Amino acid sequence: HGESCLSTIECIYHLLRQLRVATTGAYRGEYDGVMFLYAHFYRVIQMNYLKKPQRSFIHKRNYIHYDKAAAEAAALGLLGL
8 A cells, every 4th residue: 555556457467467478478468458448547537536626535645636637638638728
């Protein structure tokens, strides 16, 4: 638990990747989609709280990055910014 810990999905990704290398000798990106989904939903959460900052949630220090989310939304043409 903490800033230096991996999320469950990151652990699963690294486990599967290392298992693939150990059993076949090579990794060809078979599990990269898992990390794409993780990143996608992370962005969805960031955008959700950026659009509705009044929403209550259990704060985890440095998890919701309003400035970073706003800059990314502007770059992607989201939120009408």
